[in-house]
Amino acid sequence: MIIEELNNILGKAPAFRMKQAYKSVFQDLITDWSENTTLPKETRADLKEACSLDISVEFADSKKSDALKALIELEDGAKVETVLLRHSDGRNTACISSQVGCSLGCKFCATGMLGMERNLTVGEMVAQVLVFARYLKEKKAKHQRITNIVFMGMGEPMMNYQAVMETIRLLNNTDVFGIGARHMSISTSGIIDGIEYLSNEPLQVNLAISLHAPNDVLRSQLMPINRKYGIKDLMNSVKHYREKCGRRVMFEYIMLDGINDAPEHARELAELMQDKLYMVNLIRYNPTGVFKPSKAEKIEQFKRILQRSGVHVTQRHAFGSDINAACGQLATKRNKKA
Ligand code: SF4
Numbered sequence: 001m002i003i004e005e006l007n008n009i010l011g012k013a014p015a016f017r018m019k020q021a022y023k024s025v026f027q028d029l030i031t032d033w034s035e036n037t038t039l040p041k042e043t044r045a046d047l048k049e050a051c052s053l054d055i056s057v058e059f060a061d062s063k064k065s066d067a068l069k070a071l072i073e074l075e076d077g078a079k080v081e082t083v084l085l086r087h088s089d090g091r092n093t094a095c096i097s098s099q100v101g102c103s104l105g106c107k108f109c110a111t112g113m114l115g116m117e118r119n120l121t122v123g124e125m126v127a128q129v130l131v132f133a134r135y136l137k138e139k140k141a142k143h144q145r146i147t148n149i150v151f152m153g154m155g156e157p158m159m160n161y162q163a164v165m166e167t168i169r170l171l172n173n174t175d176v177f178g179i180g181a182r183h184m185s186i187s188t189s190g191i192i193d194g195i196e197y198l199s200n201e202p203l204q205v206n207l208a209i210s211l212h213a214p215n216d217v218l219r220s221q222l223m224p225i226n227r228k229y230g231i232k233d234l235m236n237s238v239k240h241y242r243e244k245c246g247r248r249v250m251f252e253y254i255m256l257d258g259i260n261d262a263p264e265h266a267r268e269l270a271e272l273m274q275d276k277l278y279m280v281n282l283i284r285y286n287p288t289g290v291f292k293p294s295k296a297e298k299i300e301q302f303k304r305i306l307q308r309s310g311v312h313v314t315q316r317h318a319f320g321s322d323i324n325a326a327c328g329q330l331a332t333k334r335n336k337k338a
Contacts, residue, residue, distance in 0.1 A: 001074075001075065001121060001123025001124050001126070001127050002025060002051060002052075002053065002123055002126070002127060002130070003121075003122050003123035003126050003170065004121060004122070004123045005047075005050060005051035005052070005123075006018065006021055006022075006025075006047075006051055008050070008051075009043075009046055009047055009050055009051055010043075013043070017039065017043065018175075019175045020036075020038040020039055021036075021039060021047070022173070022175040022176050023038070023175060024036045024038065024039075025053065025130070026130065026133070026175075026176045026177055027175075027177075029130075029133055029134050029137050030053065031053050031054075031134070032048075032053060033047045033048040033051070033053065034048070055072060055127050055130065055131055056072065056073040057070050057071065057072050057073075057131045058070070058071045059135065066085065066086035066087070066088070067083055067084070067085055067086070068083065068084040068086070068132070068135065069081060069082070069083050069084075070082050070083070070084070070128070070131050070132065070135075072124075072127065072128065072131060074100070074120075074124055078100045078117055078118065079100070080097045080100055080120065080124065080128070080153075080154060081097060081153065081154060082094065082095065082096050082097055082128040082131075082132075082153050083095040083153065084132040084135070084146075086141075086143070090142075090143040090147075091143075091147045091148055092132070092136065092143060092144075092145065092146050092147050092148070093146075093147070093148040093149070093150060094128060094129050094132050094146050094148070094149050094150075095150050095152050095153050096125055096128040096129065096149060096150070096151060096152075096153050097120065097125075097128065097153030097154035097155050098119070098120055098125065098151055098153070098154070098155040098156070098157040098159075098160045098163075098164050099116065099117070099118065099119050099120055099154060099155025099156065099159065099160055100116075100117035100118050100119075100120065100154065100155070101114040101115050101116045101117040101118075101154065101155070102114070102115075102116055102154060102155045102156055103115070103116035103156075103159070104156050104159075104189055104223070104224065104225050105224050106189065106210075106212075106222060106223045106224070106225075107221070107222050107223070107290060107291075108212070108222060108254060108256060108285065108288065108290060108291050109288065110288040111154040111155065113288070114154075119155075119159070119160040119163060120155070120160065120163065121163060122163050122166045122167050122170065125163065125164070125167040126167055126170055126171065126176070128153075129146055129149065129171060129177060132146055133145075133146055133177070146177060146179065147179065147183060148179070148183045148184070148185075149168075149171055149179055149183065149184040149185070150184075150185045150187060150208070151164060151184075151185065151186045151187055152185070152187040152208070152252075156188065156189055156191060157186050157187070157188060157194075158186070158188045158191035158193070158194025158195070158197075159191065159194075161194050161197060164186065165201065165203075168181065168184055168186075168203060168205055169203065171184065172184070172203065181203040181204045181205050182204050182205075182206065184205050184206065185205065185206035185207070185208050185250070186198065186205060186206070186207060186208070187208035187209070187210055187250075187252060188207070188208070188209060188210065189209075189210045189223055189225050190209060190210070190211075190223075190225060190226065190229045190234040191225070191229065192229050192233060192234060192237040195207065195237045195238065195240075195241050196237065196240070196241075198241065199240060199241040199244045199245055200244075204245070204247065206247060206248070206249075206250070207238070207241055207245075207247070207249050207250075208249070208250040208251070208252055208281075209234070209238060209249065209250070209251050209252065210223070210252045211251045211252060211253055211269075211272075212252065212253055212254050212256075212260060213226075213260050213265075214231075214260075214265050214266075214268035214269040214271075214272060215231065215268055216230050216231050218259075218260060218265075219231060222256075222259070222260070231272070235272060238278075239275070242275065242277055242278075246277075247277070248277045248278070248279055249277060249278055249279070250279050250280075250281050251272075251273065251278060251279065251280050251281065252281050252283060253269065253280055253281065253282050253283065254283045254285050255282055255283065255284060255285055255293065255294035255298070255299050255302065256285055256291045256292070256293070256294060257285075257291065257292040257293060257294045257295065257298070258292075259291060261294040261298045261299070261302055263301065263302070263305055265302070266301075266302045266305035266306055267305060267309070269306065269311075270305065270306050270309035270310075270311050273306070273309075273311040274310075276312075278311070278312070279311075279312045279313070279314060280306055280311055280312070280313045280314070281313075281314050281315070281316055282299055282302065282303060282313060282314070282315045282316065283315075283316045284299065284315075284316070299315065303315065
């Protein structure tokens with residue numbers, strides 16, 4: 001992928017050459033090296049030869065909402081999906097994948113059903129942002145900048161920690177996309193070691209926890225990783241992160257009909273959320289065949305119980321249900337057809 005090939009070719013050149021190449025690729029969004037006007041002719045020829053700017057991508061645009069899904073075919077034929085959420089206030093959030101498939105097998109997740117293929121490289125993660133930047137430019141969108149990044153696509157980012165952090169540093173680099181660290185979030189199913197590493201990072205990246213159940217019995221049924229990292233240890237680790245970094249922590253909670261959406265679940269969740277810097281994000285479930293989404297009244301009731309207990313609650317807009325924008329769904333369909 002582009003980042004790795006640029007490193008191979010320009011890694012030993014003076015630093016300003018890499019800056020020039022980054023500017024062309026990630027800011028001017030060139031798709032052919034002949035469009036570059038700053039690098040020497042011979043360097044352009046080397047890059048044309050050994051650093052392809054082509055990315056094999058198919059887009060699925062949602063008619064119901066401002067979500068755009070991209071399916072990228074990688075150089076080894078593996079496929080990875082990524083989603084762009086276009087908010088009405090002008091923000092563009094890229095929800096990117098960190099692995100092909102996932103080993104953690106959460107029961108509500110189509111990616112989990114695929115199993116684990118491999119970790120993504122830094123270049124493969126940066127390419128997911130690049131395809132959307134190119135798309136917005138090509139469509140002459142009103143708001144063209146990618147402003148926010150969430151590692152919430154396929155895979156568990158903490159299981160590919162070093163590459164994810166290197167990707168974040170690159171996305172933050174003003175010669176690349178210049179996205180502020182505070183506008184980037186890592187969402188984890190609760191890998192405690194990763195939360196610990198993140199709390200020691202100099203970059204102020206946000207932490208989100210995919211919680212989805214308020215007690216160990218239910219969470220272990222839905223998310224097998226909970227058998228290794230139970231809720232008590234997870235909450236202690238989050239508390240430590242919060243104390244060290246002083247940053248808000250978002251807890252994601254997918255609303256599953258008749259599974260985790262009862263009033264007693266809301267009360268249990270409220271007990272876990274007694275910290276002013278914790279927020280709950282209730283997510284309407286895009287069905288993957290196993291569970292059903294909670295009804296709107298149930299979500300409303302759940303939300304009210306949390307709010308009455310003083311918990312800060314948001315409700316994620318149901319982006320892209322018509323394009324299967326929950327993680328792993330497009331890849332699942334293609335694999336079934338193949
Ligand atoms: S929800 Fe996340 S951690 Fe769980 S299986 Fe899906 S991708 Fe993996």
